[in-house]
Amino acid sequence: IGYDHRSSTSEPFDISSLSFAIITALVFMEAGIKCFLIDGLVATPLVPYGVLRYVPEIMYANQEKNVVSFGVMITASHNPAQDAGYKVYWTDGCQIRSPIDQGIASKIEENLTPWTDYQKLYDDRKAKYPSDPCLGLSLPVETEKMVDAYYDAILHSGLVTGIAKQIQPQATNALKFCYTAMHGVGYKFAKRSFSNFGLLPFASVAEQEEADPTFPTVVFPNPEEKGALDLAKKYALEQNCKIILANDPDADRLAVSEYNPSTDSWTDLTGDQIGMLLGHWLWTQFKDGKETMSQKGPSTSGADAVPISMCCSTVSSQMLATMARQEGFHFEDTLTGFKWIG
Template structure:
């Protein structure tokens, strides 16, 4: 297909005058680039910068993707079942999100399917909750999470409520590719002037806005699952930032339902309401440098014991705690809060007997030690990065072995404490669980940090993590470096850095296994995990959505956290310098 044919086909789907105008005003090379390749549909759905063309997020891309997704799921349904099932659609507060959601809904409505779509921005975890609640065919959430402001995304949940895995993504992508014309009837369901739904269309009778019921059901369900009880006697002052996203309404209403004292909650006013410009932060990601500055200042002004930040779609959580001993605030890493909530989840879900817990492969190893000391009560599942793996594997443990899916976490601030009803990370329920734990400790004169230190002492597992990324112009850097390392028999040639375990996912190799095969799924991706006899561990992998080479390092000591902290930065530098010698990293 030549360039003009690609443009003509794209315009059959594109309905947004903004994108059409961009196309008409674009220069030659810009147009060539925009139509060079179609935006890839993966297990995370779609995510890219918003612009015209098949390479980016646009109304045309969303329309075509929705037809492919709808066609894929309709193949699994007998005709007499179509009107009996439903699809869940939600959206955040980013530019174009509401319009993208309307287009998605119109596609499914055009085929006679019922669609549950709330007439307001919602936090992402409500979507998988509704997929489980309604036993839906699938769910679509329009969100780009914590990406830059000009990005948007199309996140897909399967019938279990967890994100889709391969080969579903490949099969859906094939369906998307086969869609060469817009389906009849879709355009009439959309009100393009208001960028929403045409409520005069007869098929819109199948559109259901059940927000109040769904939100109340969510609140009741997580309150019961986590045994939250009442927060009326909580003596902690709590600071909060929604980072210009959708979290504030959900957090405030749930705290009110739990009877938390209204005068003890301090939301950063400048970041409280949804704003797609994200005007007070460079990047709307709690992990980025400077993202917590405004929250910390507000916490100090109001003497807050705890301060929380959600990312814009409120599925991630960052926690900061005031330390009376040092008169300072301590920001927990994703792993540190992950460990605290791991122990909390064990306590609140122990009534279920056999349990399963999961962490991603790049998390610290504390959960491994914790599970070994659980006397067989907990089975652990190690997964690749991404909650699609964690949630799906935990649900399989429940279905196959009857082990209750008690908890899953990833170091990138993602926590799941109610996996059976919300099979994805959830920053709102994680915040409530952390408040519950902190309040209980406060009554004993302890802080969360005190408790974390107690857990390290109890299990003789003192750890420190250091995670980050390098900006790379060439995404082949990691693969080339691993190949060079592999050809050198996995030897770095550094004194005092003897490798005790190598996991090379590109060739599906694990030196610690009898058959040298990892327990992780074989995805063929460039991912290297190294464990050294001196207690240092590091994993390198490419980002799936950005030009970044990510690293995740951990230093473990059986003596003290101070000893681990003293070595980690230096050890990371030594290993990275040796592994990537001759390659350019920023």
């Protein structure tokens, strides 16, 4: 179970993502289900990683059999400040799809009366652990291990190519990045990602660096919304940065903007453009000496050949599909949403 920084004190509710995560953990524990409550604010991608990779490895190491793992992320993502949200990840690491969602909904209807007085359990733990935000339910050591494993997996995925070493820090035209967490949880995760890839530290928009559930500097905390990057663009020019990277509040969405000094203007890249750039870069990194799975079957070269395929939602640009036809790798068109792409 992971959670972001959302919090609401409006009547009749006084609830936060953390308190909801604690209640969620108590429900599972009372039902006899082992629960890993992540310690501290977390970027959403860490939860499906834990479901798919980290928790099963722990269970395997402990010789526990017939174990299934699933995840919950308490977040309203890039929605307005007053919203709350609850994402559920199934055993495949993807958000739930039909008929799983229908099954959960039916069980909610069948169990509208709580099995236990969870508020009392919550209050009792609050009295017992007054200085622990997670009320003694989180696993700090395991959280640190999981985060380390996540970045180690990226480091050894083949995505870290070392090309960042070509950037000369003292060069007048050195590529500098500006980053904004958009008042969300992304700052420390983005900082470590830059270190992981050997990139120079980015310039962070200080006013939007810390997690703040009121989102005081933006009308709508979605980096793709018009005007959301205004503060970052101003700061980027002050720091001589030509590229802005922005996460949404739960750090599973990316926005990019590029400055053109010849026209003194910014270009906000669309999701289609970002996806195409990433897809093309991935292809150029992996195509040589690898196996490509085309519609006609595998074409293998090299002793360490691996299949290469890409997918995107049906409402997206067809550029990746065109590149797949041209280059000969496999492409799938999916329904809209991360869950279908996953």
